Amino acid sequence: MAGIDHAPPPFFKQGPAPLALLTFYLAVSLAIFVVDLRFQSLELLRQSIALVVDPVQRVAQTPGSLVDYAASYLQGMRALQQESNELKHTQLTTAPNLQRLAQLEVENERLRKLLSVKEREKANGQVTQILYTARDPFSRKIIVDKGQQAGITAGQPAIDETGVVGQVTRVFPFSAEITLITDKDQVVPVQIVRSGQRSVVFGLGNGQLELRYMPANADIQVDDVLVTSGLDGIYLPGFPVARVVNIERDNAYSFARIFCVPIAGVENFGEVMVLDARQPLPPAPPASAGRPGSSDQTGLRGRSKKAASKGN
Amino acid sequence: MQPTFSSSRILQPVRPWFIVFSLIGAALLNFLPTAHWPGVPDWVALVLCFWCIREFRRVGMGWAFVLGLLMDVADGAVLGQHCFAYVLLAYAASSLSRRILWFPLVQQALQVLPLLVATQVLQALMRLAVGADFPGWGYFIGPVVATLLWIPLTFILLLPQYRPVEQDPNRPI
Numbered sequence: 001m002a003g004i005d006h007a008p009p010p011f012f013k014q015g016p017a018p019l020a021l022l023t024f025y026l027a028v029s030l031a032i033f034v035v036d037l038r039f040q041s042l043e044l045l046r047q048s049i050a051l052v053v054d055p056v057q058r059v060a061q062t063p064g065s066l067v068d069y070a071a072s073y074l075q076g077m078r079a080l081q082q083e084s085n086e087l088k089h090t091q092l093t094t095a096p097n098l099q100r101l102a103q104l105e106v107e108n109e110r111l112r113k114l115l116s117v118k119e120r121e122k123a124n125g126q127v128t129q130i131l132y133t134a135r136d137p138f139s140r141k142i143i144v145d146k147g148q149q150a151g152i153t154a155g156q157p158a159i160d161e162t163g164v165v166g167q168v169t170r171v172f173p174f175s176a177e178i179t180l181i182t183d184k185d186q187v188v189p190v191q192i193v194r195s196g197q198r199s200v201v202f203g204l205g206n207g208q209l210e211l212r213y214m215p216a217n218a219d220i221q222v223d224d225v226l227v228t229s230g231l232d233g234i235y236l237p238g239f240p241v242a243r244v245v246n247i248e249r250d251n252a253y254s255f256a257r258i259f260c261v262p263i264a265g266v267e268n269f270g271e272v273m274v275l276d277a278r279q280p281l282p283p284a285p286p287a288s289a290g291r292p293g294s295s296d297q298t299g300l301r302g303r304s305k306k307a308a309s310k311g312n
Numbered sequence: 313m314q315p316t317f318s319s320s321r322i323l324q325p326v327r328p329w330f331i332v333f334s335l336i337g338a339a340l341l342n343f344l345p346t347a348h349w350p351g352v353p354d355w356v357a358l359v360l361c362f363w364c365i366r367e368f369r370r371v372g373m374g375w376a377f378v379l380g381l382l383m384d385v386a387d388g389a390v391l392g393q394h395c396f397a398y399v400l401l402a403y404a405a406s407s408l409s410r411r412i413l414w415f416p417l418v419q420q421a422l423q424v425l426p427l428l429v430a431t432q433v434l435q436a437l438m439r440l441a442v443g444a445d446f447p448g449w450g451y452f453i454g455p456v457v458a459t460l461l462w463i464p465l466t467f468i469l470l471l472p473q474y475r476p477v478e479q480d481p482n483r484p485i
Contacts, residue, residue, distance in 0.1 A: 018373075018403060025373050025399040029380070033392030037442055042391055049385040057386055060343035134388035135347045137447035138439040141388050170388070177388055184445040205445030 043170070050172045061132050123236050125159075125275035126150060131175060140183040140205070141169070144272060147176045155234060158272045163240035163264035164188065164228060165272050176274070180266050181241065182207050190241050191229035195219045198229050201242055201260060207267065209242045211258035216249050218256060226260060233278055240264070313366075315470055317414050323473040326367055330472050334359055335379065343386060350450030353458035356383055357401060357431050361424060362462075362469055364405035365412055376402035393438055397431045404430075421462035428455035 015021070036042045126146060134141035146152055148171050156168045158178050166186070170177040181188050184205030191198050197219065201209045214220060224244045230237025242260035249256045313323050338355035346352050356379055363371040380395030387394070404427050405412075412423050432455050440446065 014369075018407065021373050022399065022403045025377050026396060029377070029392045029396035029399060031392070033390055033396065033438065036391035046385055046391060049381060053382055053386045056340065057343045060340050061345060064345040132345060133348065135342070136387040136389040137348075137451050138389070138436075138444035140445075143388070185443065 046170070047172055050175075054172060054175055058131065121236055121278060123275055125156075125273045126152075127271055127273050128152075128158075128176075129271055134177065140180040140203070140267075142166070142178050142180065142272075143175050144178060144274070145175060146274070147172045147174045149174055152176045152274055153277060156274050156277050157235045157239075158274050159239055160264045160268075160270070160272050163242075163262065164235065165264045165266055167234070168274060178272065178274075181262055182209060182266055188235065188241055189229045189232045190226040191237070192220060193225045193227055194221070195224075198231065199226075201226060204259075207261075208245075209260040209262060211244070211260060212255065214256050214258055216251060216254060216256045220244060220247065220256070220258060222247060225263070233280065236275065236278060315466070315474075316416060318416070321474065321477075323470065324475055326370070326473055328370065331363055331367065331371060334469055335363070335375070339379070339382065339386075342383065350448075351453040351457045353454045353461065354428075354432070357398065357428060358458045358461065358465065359469070360398060361401055361405045361427060362465060364402045365409040365420075365424075366469075368406035368409045371402070372406055373399045373402045390439070390442070393435050396438065397434045400434065401427055401431045417463045417466055420466075421459045424462055425455065425459040428458050431455070 016024075032042060036046075128144035128146045128150075131143045131145050134143055144158075152168060152171055154168050154171050158165045158168065164181055166178045166180040166183070168176050169179040179186055180203070181201075182203045182205070184203055186203040188201050188209075189198070190201045190211075199211055199214055201211050204210050211220070211226070222244050225240060226242045226244070228235040228237055228239045228241055240263040242262050244258060244260050246259040247256055248258075315321060315323060335356065338359040341355040360371070360376055360379060364376075376398035377395050380393075380398040381391065383389075383394040383398075384391045405424075408423070408427075412420050415423065429452070432452055436447065436451065
């Protein structure tokens with residue numbers, strides 16, 4: 001349809017053959033797929049593309065957040081009053097514990113000094129707003145509004161007001177990606193509050209978690225609460241992670257199947273707190289100094305190291 | 313080129329900026345929070361497939377690769393997942409374009425369906441092979457919805473190329 005004065009289309013100059021181009025592009029795609037998955041060495045490429053994509057993505061999220069804002073604006077006085085009353089009520093119910101917390105902390109510190117045990121680390125962090133859920137349907141990740149600019153690094157844990165939400169896995173200049181604890185094979189080292197037994201909990205990918213490698217006769221009951229054990233050097237000890245909902249004990253297998261649900265509102269939108277990275281753990285003692293017969297302990301340490309390295 | 317093989321209207325040549333504009337629009341649609349609803353199509357794959365069939369000389373595997381990279385980063389997926397699927401989609405679409413354009417729109421849509429399904433299945437296979445979580449069957453409804461959108465999409469994306477109907481009976485062409 002070109003005009004009469006245009007040059008004729010270059011029929012004989014069409015570049016490389018389509019099959020050659022296809023082979024080239026497929027090879028490059030597969031190469032970056034493997035490199036990104038196995039070696040994680042393409043973060044710079046990802047960050048530079050994200051610098052362009054991220055603002056556009058935020059713009060695309062505005063209609064949704066505007067609707068949310070309008071809905072909450074029109075929510076009405078009555079609902080707000082009710083919520084305010086409920087919050088005051090909760091505050092009052094937690095007040096006895098909170099008021100004594102300062103005194104308890106001082107007392108705990110003194111007792112720990114008496115016992116010459118290392119002091120507990122204080123939990124500090126920064127509050128971040130969840131921007132949106134990552135679109136990838138194969139994993140469970142959220143994007144928050146603080147990144148390298150706010151000093152966030154990969155590996156930091158994230159909590160909400162009730163418990164552990166996940167772990168920062170990628171950091172971009174102005175945003176960060178948090179992998180939820182329910183993501184498939186996301187690992188959190190935990191401790192059962194009632195019995196003090198340590199284990200690791202794995203995400204199942206369907207919103208639940210599983211406590212693996214617990215013997216079929218392990219002392220665990222439905223409604224047991226799991227908190228972080230702090231063995232990994234990533235999560236501070238004592239944050240609630242999950243509650244046991246279902247235990248299947250089958251004598252044919254040596255391990256029980258234990259299913260848990262997260263305590264934090266893992267799939268909810270709102271704000272999360274990204275905790276500062278922990279102080280580095282003291283160096284591991286030489287192998288000969290280990291207690292004899294502590295093979296299960298070392299096994300746990302190995303797993304928690306896997307958990308720790310997953311974030312980095 | 314005509315809008316369909318049986319139409320007597322002749323289209324104006326496509327403007328390159330409109331191709332870019334439509335692909336950016338598709339990416340924006342992909343970024344919307346609706347992406348988590350079951351049955352929402354992959355707009356970029358659909359529009360890319362359209363241009364690869366319509367303008368196989370202009371839009372090809374290079375575009376598919378770049379768009380795939382953008383979608384990988386935007387999704388937080390593994391880099392290369394969308395690239396691989398989109399490049400194959402572009403190759404298949406442009407090599408089939410001379411055949412597909414000879415069909416009426418409904419049958420065109422039927423021939424596009426396997427391409428879009430293959431794009432989705434390929435991505436799922438790539439991720440499942442490296443141990444990701446199965447996304448649920450809702451993930452595979454998207455291409456079907458995209459196929460149903462083929463006819464309105466063709467109409468909308470060809471709109472800028474229609475000329476006004478001339479009433480001049482002595483028109484040279």
